[in-house]
Amino acid sequence: MSKINKTKTAGIVIETLATFLSISLIIFFLLYLADANFSEAIRGFIKSSIGGRKNAYLFTTFSKMALITGMAIAALIAFRAGLFNIGGEGQLVVGGLVSAFVGLSVADFGLYGILLALASGMAAGAIWALLSGFLTIYMGVPLLVGSLLLNYPARYISSYLVSHPFRDVNSGLPQTFLLPKSVWLPYFQGTRLDVGIILIFLVYLFILVISQKTKYGYYSKCMGISFSFAKISGLPTKKIVFETLALSGAIAGLVGSIAVLGIHHRFTDGMLVQPLYAWTGIIAALMVNLNLWGIPLAGFFFAAISTGAAGMERIAQVPKEIATIIQAIIILFVVGKLGSLGSASISSGESDHD
């Protein structure tokens, strides 16, 4: 038995080294193409994902991590109930847009204004997600299709609103007016990191508790494993579908609100779509095999990769395209690696779920 374990461990070590080597080779080749200095590029990558003066870049990574983790949680709770809500992007955009509008009109209410803006962002995201639920349950549109297609109206309605009726014309960009400082999410002392990450952490704790300790968590897990089992066991399946989608949409909406109130302080067309927060969140959730415990780490990983790539571009003059390709390659290798580990350890990993 121990012999087997030894060879297994050796195998894993060799495999990891091989993976690392192949990543390095590909990156080296790409940097060679881009005519960049290899060591400078790598230093730039690491420095700008977790370093910087007064750790400024690390805080940027954290701020991104909050958004990606939030979207990963939103995807995860829907997926674990067997609901393939891939409309996180639309829910995120709607949430961000609504809290920008609410934020602009509640400037005088201070903290209450912030809470109102956050709450309305969450409500908007939830309603957007429920819309795909209604399409599924009452019209027979598969959730996968319905939730995906609802991304487009969200994106283009927001695009229209901030390009025409609500545009800050003088800024020269399709975006809303800047929010008054009174509704900005506060920063941590001496940093440019807003408290959004705390909100996401609270959401994370909340989801941990309800998924492990409550009837809802128990029911939705069973429904995710077998819908037919849930139905025959007499679970309120329709209710679980709507509750889950509302929750998932609300979290996505909250992420949009945080991006608006904490980071950009206005809604700019495409600002939530182009960084692919929603899709990255889905990949992060799948990468950890829908295991809640792995979510923060996955969120950090994806955030670090993306700020790192941006830093490489800035410091080592690696073109943005190459930096993006490098980012994608690292993700592919890591996901592939974890994927193969995950499928082997599903049976052992699941049993310590409670």
Add this chain to the structure above:
Amino acid sequence: MHVSLRGITVDFGNLRAVDKVSLEANAGEIHAVVGENGAGKSTIMSVLYGSNTDFSGDILCNGKRVSWSSPRDAIKAGIGMVHQHFMLVGNLTVLENITLGNELINQFGFIKFNTIRANILNIISRYKIHIDLDELVDNLSVAQRQIVEIIKLLYRESMVLILDEPTAVLTPNEREIFFHSLRNFKAENKTIILITHKIDEVMDIADHVTVLRNGKLISSSHLNTTNKEKISQEIVGREIPRLNIKRGAYENKKILDVKDVIIKTNFNAKQAINFCIKKGEIIGIAGVSGNGQTELIETLIGIRRASDGEINLLDRNIINENTQTRRMMGISFVPQDRQRDGLALGASVWENACITKVNNKKFSWGSFLRKENMKAFSRSLIREFNIKVNGPDALVRTMSGGNMQKLVVARELSSQCPLIIIENPTWGIDIGSIAFIHQKIMDIKSAGVAILLVSNELDEITSLSDSAFVMYEGTLSKRISKGENFRELIGQHMLSGFNTYYSPTGISPDE
């Protein structure tokens, strides 16, 4: 072809799945391999078929030592296997499935479908098989799919046919036809190895029977030197307890009263369904599967809407209630498909054991679960139903079929509902578990539960129920009371409906 396995040993980690088992099968012989789930039947066959190469011992074909690196080698040598779960591609035709992986091509790389078709037609006429080669496999019944699998083997000219639980999915009628084909193959000097756990089939058709238990060879003998009782004992390793039945003890109180319910089935039957079940009574519903039993059950538990009539549970009409309400009002249900409907395989034992009981004060406090109580309850079920599993936290997926079924039955029988609907409770499980589950059903009957037993197994219906109905093409027969011709009457109705009389010569195995 004569095949022999000598001293085969297979280890899965620390578990010895097969322990020095030897087995000989002659040409022109039907060799049955029997044993409970997990006895090692399928494992030793996977060695012969080449899908398991990690073993010690020898395989001999016609006296010569052989070794395979994959099933391809075994197939080339003339060994074919039909797995319990068919390996067919649903959206290809029968012909395409048969030739898949073994296509004849011309010099331009095109498949010679005409030659292939001629070859297959030749085979099916030789064995008097009837099948439409251009039908999509998706549109075939389970029995027809099995025929396709077997034609595949014949097309590859396999001389050894390994059949894993081939009759589990067949109706009695289809089984007769299937056995007829097996006898034809035997006459053609093919070697047939039949994995099964139905002893009656062994007695019907086998020439030689090998019994495995816990991976060990228990006996291997000609059929005429052994008998049914002996084989059963060898399979289980002990005497099977006799069913302890207290009959006729039911009270005159109606628990379920179904009045003029019209169920929607694939048949155009518009006949109203009427029956009632009294306290402590077992009503059996027999019938060849696919005659509307599923629709009837779904209507009773509220998955399917009935268009008309009344379903009275304890004098309250529940026809408009959903499943959740019906369960709360006192219906519990053991579904046939434990893997899809009865259990969540990826969840733990306690999560499965308590799913219908969460609203019980003992198991929840507001929205929160009381997991310790749930686990304690699961432990008590494991003990009471003798379920072999590693405690309440183990994943259900790791359990054997018989233990899974025990878990479903344990959950539903412990619900203290006045009515329990049970659908094929012993489908595909071993004799020991069958006897155990039958006894538990009799026990709750004595405790005064009304039971609706829907089963395709005639023996199950006749030995357990107080009276029975037969379902045929969406309609229900008259009530058949337990009496002299109970079994015969049910059998007749099952095969030919309620009007015409069934004669044993009426079915031709060739059709």
